[in-house]
Amino acid sequence: MRTLEQTTQEVLDLAASHFHVPAGSLAPGDDFFKKLGIDSLQTLEMLSRLENHFGIELPDYEVQGVSDFKTLAERIQSRL
Amino acid sequence: MKSFDGKTLRWEWREGVIELTLDHEPANEIGTAMLADLEQFVAAFAALAPETSVCIISSARKAVFSAGGDLRELYATAAAVAAKDRPAGVRAFLGRIHAVMNAIDEAPFVTIAAVHGACLGGGLELALACDMIIADKMARFAFPELRLGFIPGFGGIPRLKRDLGNAFVRDLLFTGRTVNATRAHAVGLVAQLAGEGEAHRIARSTAAQITKYDSVTRSAAKKFIKPIPREELRREIDLFCELFTRPAVMAALKKFVEDSGPMPYLP
Numbered sequence: 001m002r003t004l005e006q007t008t009q010e011v012l013d014l015a016a017s018h019f020h021v022p023a024g025s026l027a028p029g030d031d032f033f034k035k036l037g038i039d040s041l042q043t044l045e046m047l048s049r050l051e052n053h054f055g056i057e058l059p060d061y062e063v064q065g066v067s068d069f070k071t072l073a074e075r076i077q078s079r080l
Numbered sequence: 081m082k083s084f085d086g087k088t089l090r091w092e093w094r095e096g097v098i099e100l101t102l103d104h105e106p107a108n109e110i111g112t113a114m115l116a117d118l119e120q121f122v123a124a125f126a127a128l129a130p131e132t133s134v135c136i137i138s139s140a141r142k143a144v145f146s147a148g149g150d151l152r153e154l155y156a157t158a159a160a161v162a163a164k165d166r167p168a169g170v171r172a173f174l175g176r177i178h179a180v181m182n183a184i185d186e187a188p189f190v191t192i193a194a195v196h197g198a199c200l201g202g203g204l205e206l207a208l209a210c211d212m213i214i215a216d217k218m219a220r221f222a223f224p225e226l227r228l229g230f231i232p233g234f235g236g237i238p239r240l241k242r243d244l245g246n247a248f249v250r251d252l253l254f255t256g257r258t259v260n261a262t263r264a265h266a267v268g269l270v271a272q273l274a275g276e277g278e279a280h281r282i283a284r285s286t287a288a289q290i291t292k293y294d295s296v297t298r299s300a301a302k303k304f305i306k307p308i309p310r311e312e313l314r315r316e317i318d319l320f321c322e323l324f325t326r327p328a329v330m331a332a333l334k335k336f337v338e339d340s341g342p343m344p345y346l347p
Contacts, residue, residue, distance in 0.1 A: 041107065041143040044198050048218040048260045059257040060222075 002080060008073035011050065015069065018049050028070035050076060081124055086117035096133045097287045103140035110202040111150025115176055122183035129188035133295060134287035137210060138194040138280050145219070148201025149234065155333040167321045174233050174317045181235045184209040185308055188299060190290050194283035195219045205234035208243070211302065212271035214286065215261040216279040221269065222258040228336065229329040233320035238312035244268055
């Protein structure tokens with residue numbers, strides 16, 4: 001099973017790939033809305049990307065108020 | 081008329097298949113403009129039917145099929161009239177929307193919603209009116225209406241209940257959450273899953289297959305397996321109008337309209 005560190009790195013890599021930013025340019029503590037300048041439709045896309053990659057369902061209410069990659073990874077980890 | 085270019089959508093007939101493309105900034109919201117274009121579209125059904133086997137509905141907008149009802153227009157229209165007059169205006173609008181959705185639901189040809197991106201609220205209701213949904217793996221579906229203090233009002237609940245099991249219907253409605261296409265396929269909301277960006281191509285391939293069969297038999301089969309839940313649809317309008325009179329609804333709509341945060345489509 002993945003560790004939280006592995007999950008966090010995969011989230012960062014997926015986000016970088018999905019939003020076409022350089023790999024390694026995102027950090028766990030980054031606010032993804034501010035860092036990536038994404039809107040709600042792009043957020044939903046990212047949610048699908050994450051769910052498909054990790055093979056989980058991640059209800060939106062579990063990520064409400066979450067804006068950094070580390071906390072997002074923790075939410076994902078709890079579903080693995 | 082074999083093609084139409086409207087303000088919010090366009091469609092074209094070719095070799096027995098109509099391709100209708102929603103294209104209304106920013107997210108194909110269904111308000112009075114799209115309603116007018118859809119009314120023109122369904123008015124053409126009788127003329128198109130003899131030569132049409134399938135209609136594919138898709139979106140030209142990036143990352144979205146339709147974000148649902150035009151909440152900004154709804155709020156502006158409602159705010160411009162006295163509270164006591166709002167239900168009548170909403171009822172009139174819903175009556176027109178339901179007429180369009182019912183016409184699509186019982187269209188004299190097979191209808192396919194080729195979905196990518198967000199398919200929310202009224203957008204999901206439009207997809208549900210179709211005979212099948214083909215969705216790419218990045219698509220997401222939701223009924224977020226309870227978050228605003230009302231229920232889906234474009235016929236979504238009766239159609240969802242017609243097609244799916246109650247556990248999923250209640251989860252979707254009571255949580256307002258989005259579900260991905262894989263889950264939607266597993267519960268039977270989505271007929272076929274497509275790879276990213278492939279929903280339209282697969283819809284065309286499916287349409288080509290459907291076109292091979294006798295149209296009279298197909299129409300008879302469609303009427304047999306897909307009853308329109310008319311009484312429930314009427315009750316849905318009544319319940320929506322009743323809930324809409326509550327002050328909390330206008331407050332929630334105002335908050336949505338004024339929200340500059342990153343998640344306005346899921347208030």
